[in-house]
Amino acid sequence: DSGVTQTPKHLITATGQRVTLRCSPRSGDLSVYWYQQSLDQGLQFLIQYYNGEERAKGNILERFSAQQFPDLHSELNLSSLELGDSALYFCASSVSGVTDTQYFGPGTRLTVL
Amino acid sequence: GEDVEQSLFLSVREGDSSVINCTYTDSSSTYLYWYKQEPGAGLQLLTYIFSNMDMKQDQRLTVLLNKKDKHLSLRIADTQTGDSAIYFCAEVNQAGTALIFGKGTTLSVSS
Helix, strand or coil: CCCCEEECCEEEECCCCCEEEEEECCCCCCEEEEEEEECCCEEEEEEEEECCEEEEECCCCCCEEEEECCCCCEEEEECCCCHHHCEEEEEEEECCCCCCCCEECCCEEEEEC | CCCEEECCEEEEECCCCEEEEEEECCCCCCEEEEEEECCCCCEEEEEEEECCCCEEEECCEEEEEECCCCEEEEEECCCCHHHCEEEEEEEECCCCCCEEECCCEEEEEEC
């Protein structure tokens, strides 16, 4: 158990819908990272938050957004969903920056029908 | 651009050693990581190596780093069926903002 929790574990929705994925980092970790894992693209970095502020952006679509709350949990919002958004979405946390070890949550499997 | 490459599959017999290879592009990477993903699970950090090291050993795991060739390997001694999983190599990107992962090597261990 990495100490990072993600909910829900599975999510099935239809095209055009909007969903919210939730992540709670390990106790004491200030940074949260979101990754998308798909068969064709592999594991891709989406976005990082540090202590409530956006710190880095990767291959995140404009239809996706995230935030980190004062209690340090984070939410990833995916809107206008398309079939191609079906993937595993992982959250990871670290003490501070990216060179600190990142601990991954179990992931949320999103299926868009 | 930045890229991490791994072979996709490796099949070994129980008790043999497994060697998973990885090449990376960013010579300024400070840390290089190996993660393990079991079916239906998240990524578990296995080990990491700092760029000023050539080798790191941790029980059955040995990591070798060849900075000149930008080559990283993970050796698992006495491979067990429980080691069957996908193994990801990762480096820190040039901007120092994210990890770049390889596509993963699926290790299959037969008894």
